[in-house]
Amino acid sequence: MINDNTLDILKDALATLGEGFSGLPPHTETADSAALSAVLQEVAVRLQDNYPYFHPLYAGQMLKPPHPIARLAYQLALYVNPNNHALDGGRASSAMEKEAVSTLAAMFGWETYLGHLTSGGTMANLEALWVAGRLAPGKVVMASSQAHYTHSRISAVLGLPFEAVPVDRFGRMDRAALEARLERGDVGCVVATLGTTAMGSVDPLPEILALRERFGFRLHADAAYGGYFGLAQNLGDSARAAFDRISAVDSLVIDPHKHGLQPYGCGCVLFRDPSVGRFYKHDSPYTYFSSTELHLGEISLECSRAGAAAVALWATQRLLPLTQGGEFSGMLTQCRSAALTLYERLAADPRFVVGFPPELDIVVWAVRGGSARAVFEEAARRGLHLALAELPGAFFGLATPTVTCLRSVQMKPEHAAHEWQETLWSLLSEATELG
Known part of the structure; x- marks a missing residue:
């Protein structure tokens, strides 16, 4: 049931990777093969205590198996183990992250943006709400009662008041309820969910955008689960209308480790206005002086991040372009x-x-x-x-x-x-x- 017929592909790629370091003095990892095998067999037995997430008969939670190219590219990168906090830690993987993120941004219609990968949707949403809080300190964050629970938790971490908006009978944010609350003022950010966790409902983004024109709040789209569905060819009218307007939001998140065929953890946060990068400014007296180029550690709250995640995403998008009809x-x-x-x-x-x-x-x-x-x-x-x-x-x-x-x-x-x-x-x- 577990597919192992791609291991020869990985071995060939490892040989090519090794050629890039052939000028170094000889160095070989020392490990007791018998001991490695014994422990790994024990690990394999322990991992049998899992649901078969990779199999079609697992149809419960949001657990999608990574594409073979993502698994292979991730494993290949682990032999270098790059850290995308800065160029010193992962030159190639940092470049691949920027390319992969630009592809995601283009899918949403953005050529100019600020963004990077994260460990998942929770961290991505935290960064988006952190920026919203810097722009509107102390003001209320609002999301629907069917939005992911992390929005209220993140707001508490950031010291921002949070309020839930009722939903209609389709599980979507109720526009009239949102409007009534906006009329009372003091709302800094509204989170529109494009794909709720429980039912996959898509908030009425065009209507929320119209309210933004009247009330001037910041609009964040939590598309962690549903973000890729803008490429689907068979959405209903309401969902299609929402995805067609997603380029107008101020920030958004998407989780490639859901429908993007990636291993955990791989999220992404994107900001339409690159100038919000000023909130990330810091002075580090001790690391990363090899380049004057803006590095990923200067536009993220996370420090160490797995470069392997970026490599896997880049490889997947290379094999499976994010294009309509592909x-x-x-x-x-x-x-x-x-x-x-x-x-x-x-x-x-x-x-x-x-x-x-x-x-x-x-x-x-x-x-x-x-x-x-x-x-x-x-x-x-x-x-x-x-x-x-x-x-x-x-x-x-x-x-x-x-x-x-x-x-x-x-x-x-x-x-x-x-x-x-x-x-x-x-x-x-x-x-x-x-x-």
Whole structure:
């Protein structure tokens, strides 16, 4: 089940990498091969205690396997182990990070920007809200009640007041509720979520942009999960309208370690106005004097960052360009197609209660007259791994305040294949009958 047929490719690439350092005096790592093998075998056994995140029957949380090129490039870079905090620590990988980030910025329509990779969406969002707080000290940060919980936590870390905006029955930020709160003043930043964690809902960005024109707040887009879906060919009208306007926000984040096919951790923060780099200014008396060029450590809050992450992302984007209608775009289109197919089957089955159709590739449903948790556990016994979510009953037309739901993230392109759809449905149906 674990694919090892790419190891020869890695060996060939390692030989090429070694040629670049052939002028150095001989030096060989000293290690006891038998001891290495024994410990690594122990590690392999320990790692068996995992869900099969790489397999199509893992359809629960947002865990997408890295593309083979990303795994190989990451492993190759580890033999050098560059640190992208500064040019001294990773010359090649720093250049590759800048190129990879420029490609991401271009996907959002930005030629002029400031940005870099981070360890993930949490750190990326922290940097965006940190800048927002520097521009509007002490003012309120607002995000929808379905936004990721880290926004309230980050705001607390930064000493900024946070308020949640109610959502409509589609899980999107309620425009009227936001407008009413803005009229009271003292709002410094509004976070629009393009792909909520629970349901993949996309906030009404065009309407929020119109409110920005009236009230003058800073607008940040949390596209950590959904950011790449602007390339999908089959979005609904509301989501399409939001992604078509994303270039107008002040800052945004995207997580390549979600739909970008990267290993953990790889996030990215981008600012439309490069002048916010002034907030990062620092004087270091002890490191990094080999170049007068602006280095990545001068535009990030994180210091040491894995250069291997940049190398893996660069390689993936080289193999799979971020273009409309290309192979990568097709993968996203397949993911949403899989989610729509699953939703339609659930909607037609009287055993289940569905809400609104998925905007991206996340499907959520309740079990009519049964226990979602029991079905979850029974499905897992059959090898189908789903997730659970506690969501407002209003999303499903139910009178109860909340309902425990089953949730499936159809984020592997294989999920669109008929055979996997049928296998998933068969196992779900069996689990529902017994759950």
